[in-house]
Amino acid sequence: MRHHIHHVHPRYKKRPWSQNQQTFAAALLLLSPSLVGVILFYLLPFVEVVRRSFTDAMGRRFVGLANYQAVWQNNAFRIATANTVKFVGICIPLLLGTSLALALLIRAAGPKSRPFRSVFLLPMVIPVASMVLLWKVLFAKAGLVNTLLDIANIEPVDFMGTNAAFWVLIATYLWKNSGYDMILWIAGLDRIPVAQYEAASVDGANGWQMFWAITWPGIQPTLALTALLSLINSFKVFREAYLVAGAYPHQSMYLLQHLFNNWFLNLELGRITAAATLVVLVLLAVAGIILMIWRHIKNI
Amino acid sequence: MKKNRFLFILVLTILSAFTVWVLWFMVMGALTPKDELLATISPALQEQSAQKSTWCFLPSWPTLQPLAELLLDTPVFFTMFWNGCKLAAPQILGQFLIAAPAAWVFSKIPFPGRKLLYMVYLVLMVLPFQITMVPNYLVLDKLGLMDTPMAVILPGVFSSFPVFIMKKGYDSIPNELLEAAALDGAGPLRSFVSIGLPLGMPGILSALVLGGIEAWNAIEQPMMFLKSTSNWPLSLYLSEITVDDLGLAMVASLMMLAPPLLLFLVGQKYLEQGIGLSISSSSNS
Structure with missing residues (x-):
């Protein structure tokens, strides 16, 4: 005992x-x-x-690594993996930066800025299904954004049919999640004692010096949690992508989610189980590495 | 300083146009007669179009006719709206009954192996639906639940996201309070009910609001697990509406938005407080 x-x-x-x-x-x-x-x-x-993942589609016969081989050699899998990694790698730093800027702006603007918190949180509430129509109206070839570009004498862009589709998806993600992350940042910033800033300003520090010496170290725990929640939300852009562009969108926004979706509907259980196992292994490895080098995440 | 503040407010106002405009577009779109919609925004929805889309700040002849059409002549809308409620409400209730006590253990009752178990929950929370749908499908299929509302509800109820948010809420309750309660003879169950639930309410409510929005919004879950359209929620109905019913689509979009928007307006204080809580307590756990 x-x-x-x-x-x-x-x-x-x-x-x-x-x-x-x-x-x-x-x-x-x-x-x-x-x-x-x-x-x-x-x-x-x-x-x-x-x-x-080691058997045939019926789950009976052992096939060794055949499924993994099939997944690895699959072209769609490679494109989807590359796109997903690229998407996560670009959208999360962008979102963290944008929402932190918003949070600092709101705090600097004083008590009158309170209503803006709710305003920026709004996109989180708007269901994807309600947004689809608007999305199409904005980004179609004959859509509103192109009308605007035309007025400004800029060549129209085929948003959904070119690599621009990827950036439209990034913009959607930013629009949707900035408010949520902003609230997280504000809460994190509120935790930093005001006395530290007062002491620094007595010592004659300017805004940037204070940011790097006080704010930045102070928001590290917030950064870990916000990044985690942003990652979770980044997987959800599939909804927008799927509802607007269908199961086979432009190649630049073909994500792993599309691939899983399509394999599932085609009942390719061998491939999908192998791919799922691979994705989980990679996520676990990445999480392990982050955990080792970044102690703040332990507080999550 | 005063001048700066004014400038900041100005910048914020300009930025908020991005979100306010969307709401404006949806409300005004629902009040716009069909032929006006066809003339202004429908070019965007056609494959080949010589025209460009336009948009007016206000409809020239506001009308409630599309709304009346949806409410009076579209019974399928009601069925699907109700289906959506039948999927979302049990999920919220289930998350409260199951996640609220579980999160309390993760926050306040230590036992050997708790940290490891919590890590498992965290990993499950991060996995996208497209990964967990495979194991979900295997179980649902085995239990004969595919194509029933339970196929969407049960995986949602056992989602680990609400456990995470609620635990964050509980973490801000000082341990001294529990020790004092224990000295007064309160057992661990008693302290959960009389201290954990009331003091953890902001966290619990914010988890439930987030969970409710998520459930109402669900596209993939019903699409994958519900084959028969009679079980489909509103979110799937909307994605099926075509250009021919543009007026209807506009109104239906607004109706889809109404429940979460109401929830947001009522619960925004708790929501903001709860989201914030997940940060403020992360350092003392």
Whole structure:
């Protein structure tokens, strides 16, 4: 028993054993509904996904690494992976920067800027399905954006049929998530003690010096959490892309989500399970690396 | 300083045009008669068009006719609106019943292996739907739940995102409070009900608002797990409307927006507070 107690939180060390047992029973009671569901709907079937990635589409015959080979050699998989990595790599830093700028702007503008918080949060609430029509009207060849460009005497752009589609998707993501991230930043910025800025300004520091010496280190924990939530939201742009451009959009915005979607509808279970296993492995590896080099993320 | 503030407000006002205009477009679009819509924005929706789309700040003849048409002559709209509610409401309720206690354990009741388990939840939270739909599908198929509303509801109920947000809310409750309660003889269940639930409410509410928006918004889940159109929610109906029903599409889009917008207007204080909470407590856990 000594050995067991050793691992327990210090707060519980001095308690009598029965109370510890009571605590454990309570934890089990409160946690188990969620845990059972997570195991049943996510973890157990994931084991099956990994098993199936080594079998044929029916899940019966063992085929070794054939599925992985098929996935790796698949051209669509390569394009989709490259696009997805590129998308995440560009949109997250852009979003973090934009929303931090918004947050600083709101704070600098004083108490009168309060209503703007809600205004910028609005896009998060607007359902994708409601946006589809507007999106089409804006970015079609004969759409409103091109009408505007025409007035400004700029050549019209075929937004959905060229590489511009990728940037339209980035813009959509920024528009939708800036407000949410801005609220996160504001909360993070509020945590930095005002006294630090006052001391720095007495010492004659200017705005930029204060930002790099006080604000930037102060918002590191916020950065970790905001980046994580932004990543989760970045996967959701598939909805916009899918509803506007269908299952096979312009190549520049063909994401891994499209690929999974199409394989699933074609019931290519062999390939899809192998690809899912690969994606999870890569995500876990990346998470592990980030965890090792960036201690702030431990607080998440 | 005063001058700067005015300048900042000006910049913010210009930026907010991006979001306000969208809302304006949708409300005005729903009040615009069909022939005006056809003349102004329909060129954008046609494959080949010699014309360019235009847009007017106000409709020249505002009308409620498309709205009346949707509400009176389109029974399928009601069915799908109701379907959407039937998918979203149980998810919110389930998330409250299941995630709220689980998050309390992750925040306040330590046990060996808790950190590792929490990491598993975090990983599941990050995975996009297109990854988790494969294991989800395998289970739903085995349980014979495919093509029933439960196929969308159950995976949503056990989503780990609300657990994460609610835990963040609980984290801001000081441990001293719980120790004091324990000294007064409150057991761990008692302190969850009388301390955790009331004090963690901003976090819980913000998780539920986010979950509700997410459920109402769902496209992929019903598309993948519901084959028969009789179960389809409004979000899928909207993506099927064509240019011929432009007026109808405009009004339906606005109706789709109405529930989350109302939820937002009522709960925005909690939402902002709750989103903020997820930050303010991240350093003392």
